[in-house]
Amino acid sequence: MSNTAEIEPIPFSTTLHVRDTCLCLHVQRAARALARRFDNAMKPIGLTNGQFSLMMSLNRPQPASMGSVVNVLAMDRTTLTAALKVLERRGLVKTAVDPKDRRGKLLSLTDEGMALLSAALPIWVRVHGEVDAELGGDVERLRETLALVK
Known part of the structure; x- marks a missing residue:
């Protein structure tokens, strides 16, 4: 591609088509919006949604391996x-x-971590309930469909 004069421009209609139909784009936008919402809700206790998810993944009877958390x-x-x-x-x-x-490493929550996770859970329950209600319909089907993406 040394000669840029040979490149055909992509029509704007194609840009609009990709914008309107790209599953990756729609899922990323939704994920960012949800992440912001949970981040804002958890900010008063000093957690992000990602930290909450990671800490929740460590809430197990036995310490977790890195591989299982991954x-x-x-x-x-x-x-x-x-x-x-x-x-x-x-x-x-x-x-x-x-x-x-x-x-290998084994991962677990400290007592402080468990206390913070316990404080975060009611926030997650509240916000998650709000999101489920706003989405209406069969939210469980949405979860199942998203789980199909590998």
Whole structure:
């Protein structure tokens, strides 16, 4: 593509078609709007929606492996590690060496982390209820459909 004169312009009608039909764009826009809404609701207690989700994924009877959290959150290990560091510095999450595999880490909430997660849950319940009511219809079907995307 050394000669830009050979490139055919894309018609604006194509831009409008992509804007109106692109599933990726629509899901990203919805995800950003939902994230902002939950971020704003959780701001008074000092959490983001992403931190809430990560901490909730650690709310288990036994410490979680990195791999299991990566799977739940559909997140890569590097992103998870960066997110964990923030929560560790705040004393909300702790990591330990996995005794079954010394290369692995086990993740769990601290008592402070559990207390903050307990404070965040009613906020999540309230906002989630508002969103479900606004969406109306069969919200469970929407969840099931989104879960099909791999």
